[in-house]
Amino acid sequence: MKADLIARRISVLGATGSVGRSTLNIIADQRARNGEDSLHMVALVAKQNVADLSALAHQFRPDFVAIADTRYADDLSDALSGTGIAHGAGDAAVEEAAAREADWTMAAIMGAAGLRSTLQIANRGGAIAIANKESLVCAGALLMQTCARTGAKILPVDSEHNAIFQVLDPARRDAMVRIVLTASGGPFRTWTLDQMKTATPEQAIAHPIWSMGAKISVDSASLMNKGLELIEACHLFDASSEQIEVLIHPQSVVHGLVEYADGSILAQLGPADMRVPIASAFAWPDRIATNCQRLDLVQMAHLDFEAPDDTRFPALGLARSAMKAGDTACTALNAANEIAVEAFLAEQIGFLDIAALVDDVLNAGHPDGGPWQGAPKDYNEVFAVDALARIRAKTLLKQYQH
Ligand SMILES: NC(=O)c1ccc[n+]([C@@H]2O[C@H](COP(=O)([O-])OP(=O)(O)OC[C@H]3O[C@@H](n4cnc5c(N)ncnc54)[C@H](OP(=O)(O)O)[C@@H]3O)[C@@H](O)[C@H]2O)c1
Structure with a gap:
């Protein structure tokens, strides 16, 4: 086990979901074992669960937080006020979160709605921990080609894969x-x-x-x-x-x-x-x-x-x-x-x-x-x-x- 091989800049898309939470549990545990500074949180994304997303933002201190549903934009701003954490709402904000440079990104948005952000990660490179199977179901051949071109590494998360x-x-x-x-x-x-x-x-x-x-x-x-x-x-x-x-x-x-x-x-x-x-x-x-x-x-x-x-x-x-x-x-x-x-x-x-x-x-x-x-x-x-x-x-x- 080599701590220096652990990815350092992390993003979690679908942070408030079942896979997102399990991922953040692993990250919190790794920080506890290796020091708070060992992992830097780049971005956290959810759709509408402002309460949990902002609580996670307070805990993990990411550079950027995105909420897909624009109806919750003001709630997110209120919840993050005074933290200095940049944030945005809507699909463009989700894509911005995905496009931010990270070494390892968990793609755990539910459904085909996750494809655009998976594509952003594939385009910028880095490791894509892919839970969002629907991205591969809908655009598997294209995504594999994009990753081969950019050098992005797909790491399967579905337990079977x-x-x-x-x-x-x-x-x-x-x-x-x-x-x-x-x-x-x-x-x-x-x-x-x-x-x-x-x-x-x-x-x-x-x-x-x-x-x-x-x-x-x-x-x-x-x-x-x-x-x-x-x-x-x-x-x-x-x-x-x-x-x-x-x-x-x-x-x-x-x-x-x-x-x-x-x-x-x-x-x-x-x-x-x-x-x-x-x-x-x-x-x-x-x-x-x-x-x-x-x-x-x-x-x-x-x-x-x-x-x-x-x-x-x-x-x-x-x-x-x-x-x-x-x-x-x-x-x-x-x-x-x-x-x-x-x-x-x-x-x-x-x-x-x-x-x-x-x-x-x-x-x-x-x-x-x-x-x-x-x-x-x-x-x-x-x-x-x-x-x-x-x-x-x-x-x-x-x-x-x-
Ligand atoms: N759960 C598992 O054990 C498991 C195992 C293998 C693979 N997977 C795959 O992993 C993915 C997530 O599954 P899950 O069970 O974790 O789902 P989930 O509990 O329903 O969580 C979905 C997450 O995606 C967010 N989200 C949904 N639509 C979004 C959108 N349009 N834009 C941005 N964020 C959006 C949700 O935010 P809100 O909370 O705000 O709605 C939530 O954070 C799926 O593709 C699933 O097939 C899951």
Whole structure:
């Protein structure tokens, strides 16, 4: 462990969220171990939670704070008055925060809304600890190209991708046969379709293992999260969707596995605590100590794996099809899912309607009549497809609203 290899200038986008807080927990712990001055906070970003964002700003003393929702601009100014901390509101302020030079930036904004800031980081270089999988789902190929050009280093934070990142030897990439992403199966793993039909947002969010934000919790319950992760993994590890298998593993102890040509399978195990992959991405290529609870393998006794049920969880198949159709279809899938999950959380549609609506949007195709397929030529096309798919989804949503 070398303290001098720890990144020194840090930004956290999505600071008030589940991943953002776990990240700041690691940073506070590192400061306590290595001295307050060992890490410099460059920027903190959130959408609307002024109270928590300003409390974090008082604690971490960043150079700049951005809040996306302009309705909270004055509240943020009031809360930071007298601190000397520069701040701003609106999407431009979020992009300014992301563009500020930092050695390591946590991209943990929720949804496709995080793409513009991920792009800012990719353009300026440095390490991008990427939790915001939707950036890769919508613009994976373009982002990988941008990072290759600028030298920005993508460090996966999703626990499964971080696991693969740890066990996939780039020098032996040709010998990789298959990647396995594990899924807990979520709260409805053993539910019948009839039970799932009447599932409430509260039940969907009550994840049996992980504590996460509302949207990703619903995605975990529908297995759309694993579908998005499959697309994410294809981009991160330059793999085809056929090379990526998903297995249900209810204990969530083995997070990812890589099988090599000789039959060996290497896996990463760890507690279901996001601070472990965050710490790994934070210290990469070194290791730092964390206060996370250790795994007790004896107490665990056994590990179960099972194939996902495509009938009860069609979202995974939809993501596989979208990946085959290209990045444009993936952007449409993600946009439709964001609209559907929002409507489900607002109790406007049922749980099973989420995948049904996404399927409808993929089938309905582009408003000009053609299918969602191929690769967008630039980021503007990604934003345009995202907007069009949202319009499509909002129109088709009406048939499910009760
Ligand atoms: N939670 C996990 O364990 C986990 C694991 C792996 C990957 N991820 C991924 O990490 C990302 C964040 O997940 P989460 O569970 O941490 O979400 P979350 O708890 O809902 O937090 C989302 C964060 O993003 C901010 N935000 C939302 N929209 C924004 C916008 N338009 N502009 C600026 N900031 C915005 C929110 O601010 P406010 O609080 O002000 O709304 C909050 O800080 C997602 O892409 C998710 O898929 C999460």
